[in-house]
Amino acid sequence: MQAHIVQIEDYYNPENFADIKKFADTQETPFVVIDRRIIRQHYNDLTGFFPFAKIYYAVKANPGNEILELLRDQGSCFDIASTYELDKVLALDVSPERCSYGNTIKKRKDIRYFYEKGVRLYVSDSEPDLRNIALEAPGSKVYIRLLTEGSHTADWPLSRKFGCQTDMAVDLLVLAKELGLEPYGVSFHVGSQQRDISAWDAAIDKVKTIFDWLKNEQGIQLKMINMGGGFPANYLNRTNDLGTYADEIKYYLHEDFGDELPEIILEPGRSLCSNAGVLVSEVVLISRKSTSSLHRWVYTDVGKFSGLIETLGESIKYPIYTERTGEQEECVIAGPTCDSADIMYEDHKYELPLSLEIGDRLYWFSTGAYTTSYSAIEFNGFPPLKQYVIG
Numbered sequence: 545m546q547a548h549i550v551q552i553e554d555y556y557n558p559e560n561f562a563d564i565k566k567f568a569d570t571q572e573t574p575f576v577v578i579d580r581r582i583i584r585q586h587y588n589d590l591t592g593f594f595p596f597a598k599i600y601y602a603v604k605a606n607p608g609n610e611i612l613e614l615l616r617d618q619g620s621c622f623d624i625a626s627t628y629e630l631d632k633v634l635a636l637d638v639s640p641e642r643c644s645y646g647n648t649i650k651k652r653k654d655i656r657y658f659y660e661k662g663v664r665l666y667v668s669d670s671e672p673d674l675r676n677i678a679l680e681a682p683g684s685k686v687y688i689r690l691l692t693e694g695s696h697t698a699d700w701p702l703s704r705k706f707g708c709q710t711d712m713a714v715d716l717l718v719l720a721k722e723l724g725l726e727p728y729g730v731s732f733h734v735g736s737q738q739r740d741i742s743a744w745d746a747a748i749d750k751v752k753t754i755f756d757w758l759k760n761e762q763g764i765q766l767k768m769i770n771m772g773g774g775f776p777a778n779y780l781n782r783t784n785d786l787g788t789y790a791d792e793i794k795y796y797l798h799e800d801f802g803d804e805l806p807e808i809i810l811e812p813g814r815s816l817c818s819n820a821g822v823l824v825s826e827v828v829l830i831s832r833k834s835t836s837s838l839h840r841w842v843y844t845d846v847g848k849f850s851g852l853i854e855t856l857g858e859s860i861k862y863p864i865y866t867e868r869t870g871e872q873e874e875c876v877i878a879g880p881t882c883d884s885a886d887i888m889y890e891d892h893k894y895e896l897p898l899s900l901e902i903g904d905r906l907y908w909f910s911t912g913a914y915t916t917s918y919s920a921i922e923f924n925g926f927p928p929l930k931q932y933v934i935g
């Protein structure tokens with residue numbers, strides 16, 4: 545028995561998978577099927593573990609209308625990064641009080657647009673941006689994003705580009721008050737698919753330092769901690785379960801803030817949607833580079849440019865399932881386009897059955913987040929990755 549063989553039960557409840565498969569059998573590849581029942585379950589798990597937290601779904605993870613509607617009905621708020629995302633969410637009758645502008649990189653006219661639509665909660669990590677917020681969204685609540693450690697233990701790090709050092713965060717919060725904004729809190733994102741839970745400990749310690757300093761030196765009482773995303777999905781490299789994350793993070797929070805926690809915001813994306821999706825592709829070609837080669841190349845009708853961009857650097861290792869069985873052999877797995885960057889896995893050799901044939905389907909598990917929203921619209925003429933929603 546190879547340890548590599550992907551089993552359905554390790555990733556899906558068999559009834560859910562049977563329904564996904566039944567639907568998938570009626571469609572032409574490639575596409576993603578999302579089972580909303582799984583998102584609902586993940587949402588309920590998260591709010592069960594963090595009953596005191598407000599959830600702001602990170603829309604970029606999967607902006608499908610059916611998903612936004614489900615989360616709207618579950619009571620979620622929305623972390624929004626652009627005017628386009630804002631229009632999408634507001635069109636579903638979500639009130640602007642349930643939206644935050646969570647991108648630190650924004651045009652001044654876009655801040656005005658958010659303000660005119662009624663959004664009053666903004667992130668910043670720099671003085672020029674903060675000044676634009678003061679001009680275009682006067683009186684709004686602002687929170688400052690911190691730089692965090694932990695990028696080497698996150699499979700898809702979000703550090704460096706976002707956030708500022710603790711000292712600067714303090715200065716910006718003081719400046720926010722001077723500019724007539726409400727210095728509301730501090731945010732961080734420990735990196736997506738963060739496998740080291742202690743990354744939250746270090747970040748919460750920094751937040752505590754900022755809360756105390758502002759209170760003692762400036763009489764400013766911050767009210768909110770936005771702990772971002774980073775909660776795990778199930779890929780090939782396993783993580784602790786969400787309950788373990790929650791227990792440890794709550795411990796860190798109480799350790800620093802005692803019983804009276806400030807308002808806590810979570811911004812899950814990956815952890816809500818990934819495990820609700822299955823990407824179905826078809827094997828286009830199987831070949832060897834020489835007759836004596838010990839591994840095959842398996843080319844599929846989906847690749848880096850049609851939804852699998854998180855395979856860059858082989859960062860995210862999706863479990864790949866096939867109905868074929870029998871002896872396995874190492875493979876390189878690549879996409880269908882005329883770009884040699886369109887190879888998903890080469891260093892990490894996936895094992896697939898020798899019986900695999902051209903025309904067979906491959907099922908990429910845990911592909912409900914960061915796939916369709918990343919798909920190119922016309923590279924080599926291939927259309928964007930389709931998404932169907934059931935449940």
Ligand SMILES: *Cc1c(COP(=O)(O)O)cnc(C)c1O
Pocket residue numbers: 602604605623646647733735736737772773774775811812813814815
């Ligand atoms: C992308 C993003 C998230 C979602 O992170 P996940 O790791 O997918 O949960 C949350 N907050 C912000 C600001 C983001 O940019």
